[in-house]
Amino acid sequence: MNSTSTLQNALYYTFTRDKWSKLRKAVPLTLSETELTRLRGMNEQLSLAEVTDIYLPLSRLLNLIVGAKQQRNLVLEQFLDQKPDQSPYIISISGSVAVGKSTTARILQALLQHWPEHPKVDLVTTDGFLYPLADLKRKGLMKRKGFPESYDVKMLSQFISAVKAGQKEVLAPLYSHITYDRRHDEHQPVRQPDILILEGLNVLQTGMDTLVHSTAPFVSDFVDFSIYVDAPEPLLKQWYMQRFLQFRQSAFINPDSYFNHYSNLTDDEANAIAGNIWDTINAPNLKLNIQPTRERAHLILQKGPNHTMEKVLLQK
Ligand SMILES: Nc1ncnc2c1ncn2[C@@H]1O[C@H](COP(=O)(O)OP(=O)(O)OP(=O)(O)O)[C@@H](O)[C@H]1O
Numbered sequence: 066m067n068s069t070s071t072l073q074n075a076l077y078y079t080f081t082r083d084k085w086s087k088l089r090k091a092v093p094l095t096l097s098e099t100e101l102t103r104l105r106g107m108n109e110q111l112s113l114a115e116v117t118d119i120y121l122p123l124s125r126l127l128n129l130i131v132g133a134k135q136q137r138n139l140v141l142e143q144f145l146d147q148k149p150d151q152s153p154y155i156i157s158i159s160g161s162v163a164v165g166k167s168t169t170a171r172i173l174q175a176l177l178q179h180w181p182e183h184p185k186v187d188l189v190t191t192d193g194f195l196y197p198l199a200d201l202k203r204k205g206l207m208k209r210k211g212f213p214e215s216y217d218v219k220m221l222s223q224f225i226s227a228v229k230a231g232q233k234e235v236l237a238p239l240y241s242h243i244t245y246d247r248r249h250d251e252h253q254p255v256r257q258p259d260i261l262i263l264e265g266l267n268v269l270q271t272g273m274d275t276l277v278h279s280t281a282p283f284v285s286d287f288v289d290f291s292i293y294v295d296a297p298e299p300l301l302k303q304w305y306m307q308r309f310l311q312f313r314q315s316a317f318i319n320p321d322s323y324f325n326h327y328s329n330l331t332d333d334e335a336n337a338i339a340g341n342i343w344d345t346i347n348a349p350n351l352k353l354n355i356q357p358t359r360e361r362a363h364l365i366l367q368k369g370p371n372h373t374m375e376k377v378l379l380q381k
């Protein structure tokens with residue numbers, strides 16, 4: 066056994082797809098036909114096997130882990146002789162641009178809200194915490210979107226700390242992939258959910274990772290369970306380019322789209338532009354700022370071709 070696999074064995078339980086899928090045990094597929102169609106609607110390539118083999122065991126694991134936290138609260142209640150603060154369980158999902166974080170997050174939200182112990186599951190993406198376009202332009206960060214310095218980390222940590230403190234209503238800013246900017250007209254209210262899923266490139270980063278070192282609390286300080294979605298870089302680039310080409314036929318056609326001028330591109334032109342954005346922005350960000358946080362995650366989901374999950378690593 067080489068030293069890498071010895072280290073991996075020391076840190077993680079490693080599951081092949083087959084071994085992991087058996088951990089579903091008796092969990093039924095609780096999604097109705099309509100819900101499944103809705104999930105598939107947002108992503109027609111999502112296979113039912115992916116939901117039953119990968120996401121059902123994962124929802125069982127998360128249900129048990131959230132249950133342990135709820136048990137601990139009962140102990141606290143007995144000890145304090147009063148109800149402990151109502152604090153949501155926070156699950157984070159990170160990984161590269163285009164790895165499928167938001168798809169994973171939406172499937173988990175749909176599955177987790179079926180458990181009677183935690184029916185209210187909210188989903189927030191950190192995209193809304195990117196600085197508004199005008200600020201990014203002023204700071205010279207237009208080619209650094211997604212890098213740590215492009216997020217208002219103070220706003221993000223204040224948000225998550227207010228949610229964790231059990232505040233009745235906390236507003237999350239929203240991002241528009243159409244205008245490529247923070248939305249000024251609408252916020253997402255978060256009202257004391259049982260579970261909050263927080264999805265974004267940067268959720269495992271700490272103040273020590275960024276250029277401006279800071280000891281202020283960061284998102285990862287508030288997260289109870291962290292998931293990293295992983296895939297080889299050539300596949301990520303391929304998925305990013307495929308999505309860019311799809312957008313050209315959908316989102317980019319919208320006259321309000323920031324990328325409206327891309328809607329008339331030929332396939333070759335679109336591929337060249339997408340490849341360039343990947344090589345100059347998203348790939349360096351992955352190597353410098355995202356991948357180095359992977360081993361902090363409690364759970365690593367490893368994808369292969371066609372978004373098929375091949376391996377699952379669970380921290381011991
Ligand atoms: N399980 C899956 N099966 C099939 N296709 C998928 C799956 N997950 C994601 N995809 C596809 O991969 C692409 C990226 O997915 P998604 O938008 O969820 O990624 P993301 O990591 O949230 O991206 P970003 O960081 O840019 O917001 C999309 O085109 C999506 O349809």
Ligand SMILES: CC(C)(CO)[C@@H](O)C(=O)NCCC(=O)O
Binds near residue numbers: 162192210212266347
């Ligand atoms: C909004 C982010 C940063 C993260 O989801 C990403 O999708 C993005 O816009 N990256 C910048 C480069 C690009 O357009 O892909």
